[in-house]
Every structure is written in structure tokens, then in C-alpha cells.
Amino acid sequence: MDRAISFYEQLFERTVDKKDDTFSVFIIRGFKFCLFNNSKVNEAVIWGDNCLPSLEVNDMSKLIEKLKILKAEIIFPLTKINENWVLEFTDSEGNDIETYCKE
Template sequence: MDFEIKINSLYICVKDMERAITFYENLFSQQVDEKSDVFSVFDLQGFRFCLFNNNEVGEKVTYGDNCLPSFEVNNMDKLISKLKELDAQLVFPLTKIKDNWVLEFRDSEDNDIEVYCKI
């Protein structure tokens, strides 16, 4: 059986939807596209980055490692400045890996997020 798989979204679990929306609106410099107490969505150039408040539906999760999104940016210095403004903790320092600069930060909901920039 042949079929196609296309990855066009992911979600991370959040403890406080409003706090998470505020964090990501500031990080992405855009407003949330769909907002609810349970599931909110940012459209990032056709990719859906979603926030899921698992407590609203009684689902238990382990925060921080339920998903490791990886974002590409075109300017690591500007991203680092933004992360400082947001008081986001770096959990993996800026490191050169092959042809990329890579770092990981912890968001407002204790999830780790990877970011890379091509050299």
C-alpha cells in the first residue's frame, strides 16, 4: 500500500494557555491565528505550531520533553536578543554543528525548543 506522509503541524503541551500564547506571540512577532482554552494555533508560513492545554481535558504529560520542535532562523543574534527579552533560559548553548549554529531554549511552559541558523 503506497501513501504519502506530509508533516505540516505539531503541538506542545502547555500549563497556562494565556502565558504560552503571550510567549509565542512575542517570539514569533505575530498574533495567534486560532485561540481557545484547549487548543491554539500559530500559522508559520503554512506550518501549524499548536499549543495544547492537556489539563483542560484531563490528560497527563511530562513537560519539557513531550516534543522537541526545531525552528530555522536567518539571524541567530537577533533570536538570542529576543530570547533575552523573554527571559528564556538557554538549555543547550550556541554550538556549531556541521553547517549550522544550533541552540536550545526553554519556553514559558518548560518545553525545550531547538533553533538553528545556517552558517
């Protein structure tokens, strides 16, 4: 959990709002971004491909620089899709995260 919290504190440039070994929460403009450590409750992980968290950012260049510093792999390169610039990266725990920036 500490590794995930550290990753997202650096990415979001803020401290975690609720820190716990099992369930930690960032509250960003009323939205809760939660981190869950399933191993603490002996819950099996079933990996699927039907959920991709998506976050809006204001500055893709700044995000890309942060991802380099955090050593987060970009798995879908910066691409223009309609009015948005989109990229996907893998976080410190192996989760794929989509980000987009409006023009």
C-alpha cells in the same frame, strides 16, 4: 494558555491565528505550530525525551536578544554543528525548543 500565547506571539512577532483555551495555533508559512493545554481535558502528562521541536531562524543574534527579553533559559549554548548554528531554550511552559540557523 495565555502565558504560552504571549510568549510565542513575542517570539514569532505575530499574533496567534486560532486562540482557544485548549488548543491554539500559529500558522507560519503553511506550518502549524500548535499549543495544547492538557489540563483543560484532564489528560495526564507523561514526560519523555524523545521529541524536540526544531525551528529555523534567520538571525541567531536577534533570537538570543528575544530570549533574554522573554527570560527564556538557553539550555544548549550556541554551537556550530556542520553548516548550522544551533541552540536550545526552554519556553514559558517548560518545553525545550531547538533552533538552528544556516550559515
